[in-house]
Amino acid sequence: MQDFRDKIAVITGGASGIGLGIARAIASEGGHVVVADIDETAAKAAADDLTSRGVRSLAVRCDVRDDASVDAVFDAAKVEFGGIDLLFNNAGVYLGGEMKDCTLDDWRFVLDVNLDGVFRVGQRAAAFLRAQNEREAGRGGYIVNTASIGGFMSHGGGLAYAVSKYGVVAYSEAMRVDLEPDGIGVSTLCPGPIDTNLPASDRLRNSGETTGGMSEALSPFIRGGMAPDDIGPIVLSGIRRNLPYIFTHDDMRELFKARFDSVLDCIDRIGEPA
Numbered sequence: 001m002q003d004f005r006d007k008i009a010v011i012t013g014g015a016s017g018i019g020l021g022i023a024r025a026i027a028s029e030g031g032h033v034v035v036a037d038i039d040e041t042a043a044k045a046a047a048d049d050l051t052s053r054g055v056r057s058l059a060v061r062c063d064v065r066d067d068a069s070v071d072a073v074f075d076a077a078k079v080e081f082g083g084i085d086l087l088f089n090n091a092g093v094y095l096g097g098e099m100k101d102c103t104l105d106d107w108r109f110v111l112d113v114n115l116d117g118v119f120r121v122g123q124r125a126a127a128f129l130r131a132q133n134e135r136e137a138g139r140g141g142y143i144v145n146t147a148s149i150g151g152f153m154s155h156g157g158g159l160a161y162a163v164s165k166y167g168v169v170a171y172s173e174a175m176r177v178d179l180e181p182d183g184i185g186v187s188t189l190c191p192g193p194i195d196t197n198l199p200a201s202d203r204l205r206n207s208g209e210t211t212g213g214m215s216e217a218l219s220p221f222i223r224g225g226m227a228p229d230d231i232g233p234i235v236l237s238g239i240r241r242n243l244p245y246i247f248t249h250d251d252m253r254e255l256f257k258a259r260f261d262s263v264l265d266c267i268d269r270i271g272e273p274a
Ligand SMILES: NC(=O)c1ccc[n+]([C@@H]2O[C@H](COP(=O)([O-])OP(=O)(O)OC[C@H]3O[C@@H](n4cnc5c(N)ncnc54)[C@H](O)[C@@H]3O)[C@@H](O)[C@H]2O)c1
Pocket: 012, 013, 014, 015, 016, 017, 018, 019, 036, 037, 038, 039, 042, 062, 063, 064, 065, 090, 091, 092, 093, 113, 117, 146, 147, 148, 149, 190, 191, 192, 193, 194, 195, 196, 197, 198, 199, 204, 222, 225
């Protein structure tokens, strides 16, 4: 996809941070946006912001943990805009803390949103785009699944988050292969530190259990990170080039090299005497 003018984008987690940065980039190129977010007030404010930039926008309250709520987003996009061209499968939460302190409740909270939610929204979007292509041959479409650099390296801290993002990478890679014959592109977005509200994820937990600021542990890492508005153009450029992975920070290269060198080293040592 090269031209975003009059394209319709659905963005989960579009009310804040990276999702909002992408929404503004789409709007700056004349695209229209469905802001789907669990925070209805913030979603409405984001949609107003986008509308003031001269494009159409719709706020829909959506919890990616709930089938009916996700269906409602695609139904609303169909009614309001007649279809969709892009999905940004982006809603996510973070909990930090050491591996030994990660409880099953922490694990479920993060995996429910970051992995099950991405699967639920991704499957719905793929079916929607395929059906739309049957009616309107050649319309195509594009899906960007937000993973993280944490989807390639895990060190035990923020365990559930890293596991969820490894899962998003696998899901997104499979989706790219599956949808390519239908003319639907798929990229995996792997941001480095972006200065967003992610450290406030604790507030979205509905178990009522206090997590002692486990998401706040992220603050030192992302404060001073890239501004969310700067990531939008990077993402649109990645879509134009149909990149399998869209990275944001080239200073992560050495970390990736060390990781993949260690994998290759273990392959080279197959059959080595013990
Ligand atoms: N900020 C970073 O440094 C960074 C780095 C790598 C990846 N990411 C990923 O980027 C994505 C966006 O995060 P962000 O950093 O912009 O944080 P953010 O908190 O600013 O935005 C996340 C948005 O998702 C929404 N959300 C949370 N749970 C939801 C649910 N169940 N249903 C629908 N919406 C929900 C929140 O209300 C919020 O508006 C996440 O998947 C995150 O893991 C962020």
